[in-house]
Amino acid sequence: MKIIKLPLFLLALFFFVQTASAQLRIEVIGGGATQIPVAIVPFRAEEGLAQRLTPVVIADLARSGLFKIVDAGGMNPVPHEPEQLNYPQWRARGVDAVVIGSVTKARDGRYDIRFRVMDAAKQTQIAGFVYFATENQLRLTAHKIADVIYEKLTGDAGVFATRIAYVVKRGARYELHVADADGFGAQSVLGSNEPIISPSWSPDGSQLAYVSFEQKKPIVYVQSMTTGGRKAVAAFRGSNSAPAWSPDGRRLAVTLTRDGGSQLYMINADGSGAPHRLTQSVGIDTEANFSPDGKSILFTSDRGGGPQIYRIAASGGAAQRVTFEGNYNVSPRHSPDGKSFTFIQRNNGRFNVAVQDLATRQVQVLTDGGIDESPSFAPNSKVILYATEVGGRGILAAVSSDGRIKQRFTADVGDAREPAWSPVVNK
Amino acid sequence: MKRLLLAAMALAILAACSSTPTKEQDGAAVEDRGGSTAQQAATTPPAAATGPTTAPLAATGVSGNPLKDPSNVLSKRSVFFELDSNIVKDEFKPLVSAHARYLQQNRGMKMTVQGNADERGSREYNLALGQRRADAVKQVMQLLGAQSDQIETISFGEEKPRATGHDEASLAENRRADIVYPND
Numbered sequence: 149m150k151i152i153k154l155p156l157f158l159l160a161l162f163f164f165v166q167t168a169s170a171q172l173r174i175e176v177i178g179g180g181a182t183q184i185p186v187a188i189v190p191f192r193a194e195e196g197l198a199q200r201l202t203p204v205v206i207a208d209l210a211r212s213g214l215f216k217i218v219d220a221g222g223m224n225p226v227p228h229e230p231e232q233l234n235y236p237q238w239r240a241r242g243v244d245a246v247v248i249g250s251v252t253k254a255r256d257g258r259y260d261i262r263f264r265v266m267d268a269a270k271q272t273q274i275a276g277f278v279y280f281a282t283e284n285q286l287r288l289t290a291h292k293i294a295d296v297i298y299e300k301l302t303g304d305a306g307v308f309a310t311r312i313a314y315v316v317k318r319g320a321r322y323e324l325h326v327a328d329a330d331g332f333g334a335q336s337v338l339g340s341n342e343p344i345i346s347p348s349w350s351p352d353g354s355q356l357a358y359v360s361f362e363q364k365k366p367i368v369y370v371q372s373m374t375t376g377g378r379k380a381v382a383a384f385r386g387s388n389s390a391p392a393w394s395p396d397g398r399r400l401a402v403t404l405t406r407d408g409g410s411q412l413y414m415i416n417a418d419g420s421g422a423p424h425r426l427t428q429s430v431g432i433d434t435e436a437n438f439s440p441d442g443k444s445i446l447f448t449s450d451r452g453g454g455p456q457i458y459r460i461a462a463s464g465g466a467a468q469r470v471t472f473e474g475n476y477n478v479s480p481r482h483s484p485d486g487k488s489f490t491f492i493q494r495n496n497g498r499f500n501v502a503v504q505d506l507a508t509r510q511v512q513v514l515t516d517g518g519i520d521e522s523p524s525f526a527p528n529s530k531v532i533l534y535a536t537e538v539g540g541r542g543i544l545a546a547v548s549s550d551g552r553i554k555q556r557f558t559a560d561v562g563d564a565r566e567p568a569w570s571p572v573v574n575k
Numbered sequence: 576m577k578r579l580l581l582a583a584m585a586l587a588i589l590a591a592c593s594s595t596p597t598k599e600q601d602g603a604a605v606e607d608r609g610g611s612t613a614q615q616a617a618t619t620p621p622a623a624a625t626g627p628t629t630a631p632l633a634a635t636g637v638s639g640n641p642l643k644d645p646s647n648v649l650s651k652r653s654v655f656f657e658l659d660s661n662i663v664k665d666e667f668k669p670l671v672s673a674h675a676r677y678l679q680q681n682r683g684m685k686m687t688v689q690g691n692a693d694e695r696g697s698r699e700y701n702l703a704l705g706q707r708r709a710d711a712v713k714q715v716m717q718l719l720g721a722q723s724d725q726i727e728t729i730s731f732g733e734e735k736p737r738a739t740g741h742d743e744a745s746l747a748e749n750r751r752a753d754i755v756y757p758n759d
Contacts, residue, residue, distance in 0.1 A: 343734035345698050365687075365729040366702065387706050387730045390699045403703065405728065408710065410703035432703040448700055455700055478697040492697060499696060521697060566698070 172331030172544070172564075176213050177554045183216040184301050187243045190220070191263065192228040192250035198283055201251070201261065204290035208308040208330060209297060213553035218243045230266060230273065238268045245274060247297060258282050263293055265300055275300045287332065305528040311570040312533060313337075313347045313356055314544055318562035324358060326373065329526075329569075331557060337371065345566055348391050350417070353573040357381070357391035357400060357417075368402055370417060381419035392436045392445075393417065394462070401426065401436035401445060412436050412447060412460075426464050437480050437489075438462065446470065446480035446489055457491055471504065473511055479522060483529040483549070484571075490523040490532050490549075501534050503549060514551040522565065525549075527572045535565040641677070642756055648673045652754040654712055655747065658693075661704070661711040671712060674754055675719035678726070688712050689753045690730040691737070693746040702732030708752045 186209065190202045209215040218241050227233045228250045238246050249263030264276040275296055281289040288309055295306030310329045315322060316336075322344045327334035338344060342361040349356060350370075357370045366387045371378035382388035386405030393400055397417065404413045404423060410432045413423040427433040431451035438445055442462060449458045449467065454475040458467040471477035476494035483489060486506070493502040493511070498518035504511045517536040524533045526546075531553075533546045538556070542563030546555040557564065641647045654667045663671060678684055690709030692701035709728035717723060738745035 343731075345702075345732075345734065361731065361734060365727075366731075385727055387702060387728075389702050403699065405706050405710075405730075410706055432700065432707065434703045435697065435699045448697070450700075455697075476696070478700050494696065497695075 172327055172334060172557045172559055174211060174331050175556045175558075176211050177556065178552055179213045183214060184245070185216045185218050185241075185243045186245045186247065186297070186301065187218040187220040187238065187241065188247045189223070189227055189249075191248075191261070192226075194249075194251045197251065197259070197286060199286040199290075201249070201286060201290040201293065202247075204287060204330075205247070205294045205297070208291060208294035208306075211330065211555065212298065213548065213555075214298075214302060220246075230264060233266060233271075235268060235271050243268045245297075245301060247293075249293075254280060259286065261289055261293075263296075265297055287328070291328070291330070304530055305572070307526045307528050307531070307569075307572065310527060310572055311353075312544075313349065313568045313570065314535075314564050315344050315347065315566040316559055316562045316564050317343075317542070324356070325559075326356075326570075334559075337373070337376070346390055347566055347568045348393060349568055349570045350393050351395055351397045351571055353571045355417075356568075357393065359389045359391070368400070370400075370419070379419050381417065382415055382423070384423070390434050390436060392438055394438050395440060395442040401438065401447075403434040403436070410434050412445070427460065427467065429467075433458075435479055437482055439482050440484055440486045446482065448478045448480065457489075470506075470509075471511075472509075477502075481523055481525055483525050484527050485529040487529070488549075490525060492521055492523060501532060501547060503532070512551060514547045514549075515545075515554075517545070520545075522567060524567050524569045526569050531555075533567045533569050535567055642759075649677055654708075654752045654754075656708055656750040656752070658747075658750065661707045663711055663715050668715070671715050672719050675716035675721045678716065678722070679720035682722070682725075685725050685727070685757065687755045688726060688728045689755055690728065691735065691749050691751045691753070692730075692733050693749045694733045694736065694741070695746070698732055698734070702730050702734075705730035705732045705752075708750070712752045712754070 188202050188206050194200050194202065206217055210217050225232055227248050233246060246266045246268055247263060252260045254260045258280045260278065261281055262278040265274040267274050277296060279289045291309035294308040298306035308329060311326055312329055313324065313326050316325055320341055322340045323336040324338040324344050324347060325334045325336055340360060340362050345359045347356050347358040354374060355370055355372055357368060359366050359368055366389045367380050368382035368388045368391045369378050370381050382402045382404065384404055384406040388402060388404055390403040391400045399414050400417050402413055402415055403410050412426040412433045414426055415423045429449060429451040431449055433447055433449045435448040436445050445460050445462055446457055448455050455478050456469055457471040457477050457480045458469050460467040474493055474495055477491055479492045480489050488503050488505050490501060490503050492499050493513060499520050500513050500517065501515040501520050501523045502511055502513045520534050520536045522535045530549050531546050532549060533544060536543060536545050542565045544557040544564050544567045641649045644650055648670055651670050654663060654671065688709040690705030692704040706728065709730060713726045713728050716726060736749045738748035
């Protein structure tokens with residue numbers, strides 16, 4: 149994907165982040181018109197930890213493209229408590245906020261991690277929290293700290309403590325990976341010699357539905373992220389695909405061909421009972437996606453000739469068309485805030501990520517990679533993760549919902565595709 | 576059905592025979608016909624009549640199964656489609672009808688038709704496009720006498736391309752439905 153040329157007034161930020169043992173490298177291209185200047189002072193006693201916290205916090209905030217990380221060194225004393233802050237010096241560095249903190253070993257062996265976000269102008273505390281974490285929770289704690297800073301300074305929820313699922317193809321081998329949202333700690337939850345597509349997180353983040361071709365035809369499985377156990381929930385005659393969770397986590401909309409032709413059906417997420425047919429058309433109906441309130445479903449249909457996006461009530465009935473630009477609109481995914489949906493639009497043979505406002509029907513095309521597919525919203529509705537190719541190699545990429553900030557994720561080996569952003573899970 | 580099998584077997588055997596170096600059959604007895612027939616009757620008795628020679632049928636890998644016989648249209652399994660189309664073109668009608676007839680005459684036989692699509696666009700929509708192609712082949716076969724429960728149609732979408740290039744020839748190769756039998 150060529151680097152997007154930015155107008156001069158936008159801050160061009162090219163920030164390369166390589167976290168230790170990361171299996172996904174992430175590059176950020178582009179930045180908001182205004183970046184919030186913030187300084188993160190290393191926490192007291194964090195240098196002795198197996199996993200230092202502030203580098204992870206800094207990397208998260210920088211990767212969002214919304215923050216300018218200001219140098220926090222050279223202060224004497226190094227501030228860890230509010231009374232140690234020399235505000236005139238911090239204001240001279242142009243920061244809006246300073247983050248300070250400390251780590252102490254608690255009596256039960258866990259770490260007592262406390263931090264404060266201080267307003268450099270008002271000289272007041274914006275936020276302050278304490279976490280108790282074991283050693284293997286240190287990284288997650290750093291992500292949660294970054295979430296707090298992000299939320300307090302932008303007004304939007306942070307998604308640094310979330311995960312992403314995606315498929316990696318290496319030669320004839322396919323794997324379903326789950327990694328932290330910063331690319332760290334990727335684990336394979338399924339390995340196969342046959343393709344895997346369409347991973348989809350359950351609303352509580354505890355399960356992944358996906359389509360596997362391991363039985364020489366497409367079958368929908370639901371797999372537990374905690375036990376690793378799984379069940380084939382749709383293995384009917386013909387093809388079974390495109391699983392989409394209802395917001396209550398109890399049902400899946402799926403595409404089945406058991407009655408001739410690709411149509412939408414509802415099944416129980418545990419595979420029990422019989423499928424209930426949702427659509428009746430002579431065309432292809434597929435790629436169902438529930439609205440956040442569970443009342444309606446967006447889906448792809450070519451009942452009108454070419455593929456467009458339609459809406460149907462979750463209880464069934466007539467479908468209404470919702471996309472009217474061009475002759476190829478597919479892969480709808482609601483934003484978690486219910487206000488819009490992302491999709492893929494083809495123009496002149498080029499496939500790009502777009503967003504349509506549900507109220508105004510206004511469409512904004514966000515990318516120009518030309519071979520983009522599988523868009524997936526972050527839980528805060530601010531970023532869209534998708535798959536594309538660079539130099540013939542499959543990679544994941546992200547774009548902010550206003551189109552200004554772009555990120556590129558590259559797996560160490562192989563082609564990455566089919567990304568799915570996990571929900572926020574409070575652990 | 577038996578006649579077809581026998582004919583197919585005969586075809587297979589003949590095919591095998593024609594490609595195997597067997598001992599040349601000597602055919603009918605060779606009689607010495609030197610001179611006139613009447614005078615030489617006593618002095619040159621006719622050569623002993625030798626019957627047809629036999630030779631073992633050398634293995635050629637042909638088991639007599641028409642589905643795997645390269646000279647039988649039933650061994651051809653792929654139907655190719657135009658861009659954005661799932662119409663079975665005339666050039667593939669003989670192939671499809673041969674398989675339909677085979678199913679009709681082998682009521683217990685089942686097959687799978689696997690649909691494919693080229694790589695452009697959404698994976699799930701391409702899965703459905705491949706499915707549509709498989710269904711089109713099945714529909715033609717049903718019109719020609721195959722039963723619905725003998726044919727399962729599935730799709731690989733763009734996931735298992737036969738040609739991995741991005742040029743038009745590769746894309747055309749992947750717009751394809753394949754007929755697959757259980758013991759293939």
